Amino acid sequence: MTVEDQNQGEYRPRTARELRKMKEAEEKKKSQAEEGAHAEETAEQVSLHNPNEATAPSVERVEPVSVPADADELNQxxxxxxxxxxxxxxxxxxxxxxxxxxxxxQEQVLRVRADLENFRRRSRKDREEAVKYAALPMIESLLPALDNLERALAAGGSGGDDVLHQGVSMVYRQLVQSLENHGLSVIEAEGLPFNPHEHNAVMEVEAEGVDAGTVVEELQKGYRYHDRVIRPSMVKVSS
Incomplete structure (x- = not known):
């Protein structure tokens, strides 16, 4: 039956069930209208807070496409x-x-420095020794004269002119004093153990009450110039 048929026909009152369904339909429409209004309000707030997200179009991610390299390029x-x-x-x-x-x-530089330092040390020592022993040749040349003066004094002690003996003795003492001032010293020998560095044994004799290897008699004096032996003592040693 159409609406026009209903209008033309006799009016029929609606039942309680029909009224209830009509009420539910109206409430459903009202609820849908409220939900739509709420959704529009939410979208408007989001667009205000994030305008870029609201307006920017979505861009899909494009994966890079691997292109196979040429064989010549790979070889290169x-x-x-x-x-x-x-x-x-x-x-x-x-x-x-x-x-x-x-x-x-660096090692070569260190070696050169060490050699240079050694050379300087040797040169300094050589200069010092050269100055220290500069008078050595003259002193060695005076030793025979010193020996002759000692022999003359020993020979004149048995008799003769006392004045001459005193004069020779004075000259001898002055010469010895001068040589000692320049570094000459007498090597002790008699009564001491034989020292091959300072003594020259020319004879070996038997001596009672004396240990073997002891100098029992000095035949010629030995001399030391500073710390160097310039003439060893000529001695007799007990056997």
Whole structure:
């Protein structure tokens, strides 16, 4: 039956069930209208807080597409890598060679410095000894004269002119004093153990009450100039 038929026909009152359904339908429409209004309000607030997100169009992510390299290009890259590797090895070898040469040079410098210091020390010592022993040739040349004066004094002690003996003795003492002032000293010998560095044994004799290897008699005086023996004593040693 159409609406016009209903209008033309006799009016029929609605039942309670029909009224309830009509009420539920109206409430459902009202609820849907409220939900739609709430959704529009929420979207408007989001667009105000994040305008870029609201207006910017979505962009899809594009994955890079791998393009196969040409064979010649790959070979060229391999050759370049190999050349770089060889260059790195050569640079490493060169660095090691330079470090080794530097170490050798440093050691050589240290050796040269040590040699130079030793040379300076020897030169200084040689100069000091040259000054210290500068008068040695003259003193050695005076030793025979000193021996003759001692012999003359020993021979004149048994008799003769006392004045001459006193004069020779005075000259001898002055000469000995002058030589001692310049570093000459007499080597002690008689009664001491034989020392091969200071004594020259020309005879070995038996002596009672004396230990073997003891100097029992001095035949000629020995002399030391500073700390150097310039003439050993000529002695007799007990056997």
């Amino acid at each position: 890259l391999r050759e370049e890598m190999e050349a770089l590797r060889r260059q790195a090895e050569e640079s490493q070898q060169t660095a090691e060679d330079l470090q080794r040469k530097l170490k050798d040079s």
